[in-house]
Amino acid sequence: MLTTRLAQVSKTILPILLGTAIYAFGLLYFIIPNKLMEGGVTGITILLKYAFSISPSLSTLILNIPLFLLGWKVLGSRQIVFTGIGIGSLTFFLWLFEQMIKKGWIVPFATEHDYILASLYAGVTLGAGLGLVFRFGGTTGGSDIIARICNRKYGWSMGQVILALDVLIIGISLLYIKKEQILYTLVAVFIASKVIDFIQEGAYSAKAFTIISDHAPEIADLITKDMDRGVTLIPAVGAYSKQAKHMAYCVVARQEIRRLTLIAKSVDPRAFIIINDVHDVHGEGFRED
Template structure:
């Protein structure tokens, strides 16, 4: 392995560790003391903690061991290394948090304002898992089951994950208050939104696809006024059978209105498609090392 690849691997491992540390902090300081829940294997570990007082740090790892074997057989070691690292890292940080709370080095966050607690818990879970996922890791568990189901049976990964979460959170109704389950849904929703935000990137832009008889004139105006790069490609109308050039251009959000005005000033009849673009890299946007 050359130095650049080694450097990249260290960066991945570092941010996976940071993500699992944040996630473990949220679980031990916010989720568990207030008897909230999580989905997946982590949720199962919390359920065993509420029912039998078993420590989540050990149970998370124990439940995942047979799943590691399944994943290793089905997907190969290369695919599983970061998953195993992320899961072990999570267990280690969960244990450190449990040890710190037991020795009163850290105080759990408990109050009667459950809305505030769920907000903090959702943010901590979202930021932690978002970093883990962004840098190629997972925390094992349900993700392995879902991928195995997809490979062996063709099941939808999303539906399998949803079914697992539904069962685990559903069973928790026998051990925690119904009101806490409703707050758990808020935690899951907030976490999911933040995970998407971190994975897609904080910077987002808009992509314009422009269909016009005056593509050359539009290209010239945008290039001169906005100084943005453009791409021309040939299209063929399904009904008219006519060939024409389409224009593709990515702009920042603040340039959307100006872009539209420029296009309409050249061709009021231009057909414009505007789509979301996330994490734009390159000249005129942001530069980022991978």
């Protein structure tokens, strides 16, 4: 039983570790050598590198510790544990690649002319890393924690909070880097978003789950408790069995797809799950008009 549990945990943690390694490599190999930018708290660490030559691994750890502790207090340990793994592994891999660059084992890709190539590869690398992290239920901390807290406390849309932070940080970066670099950064951000969507197996920011099960109420209760997401129970009747049952309907963010699936299967391994693309979501936890 313990061996099975460890195997299940490792299948989640190892992809998160790989994702943060790819993300850290992209930052140090493509972004920083070419004076490009990134949004959120990672963008702050890059600004500190440009302005004061502070190590990104050090600033990532220092900036995320208070956010992690605040998130632990507000959101609870169950929601924040994989974020802690993401923060810790990102800090480690940033430090590891910094040491490898200092020793000359890795030579960053720096260019003075072909910035479009640098931004394209940066976008692919960062998107691949974050896509893996999100797909397996993790985050790299930073603005994601802030967005979750704002959503819980004030009902603000997570997407809008993250976007506002990204715009703010990239705007401040104009004081330290050329505006041309900002434009190339936008190319990298666009490519990264598309790669994240590709890895997440969906082109949209949310997914709708329809779960048909004899244990739908129990699944709905667990989703509400563990994920803080609203669930609607819809009465239904089996066409073959003629037995009354319920369907659970829930809309979640793209990084929560795997988590919700695992919750449903943990209650009822025979649950019938339908996942649909959602083009636009209005309401609590998403877009608020």
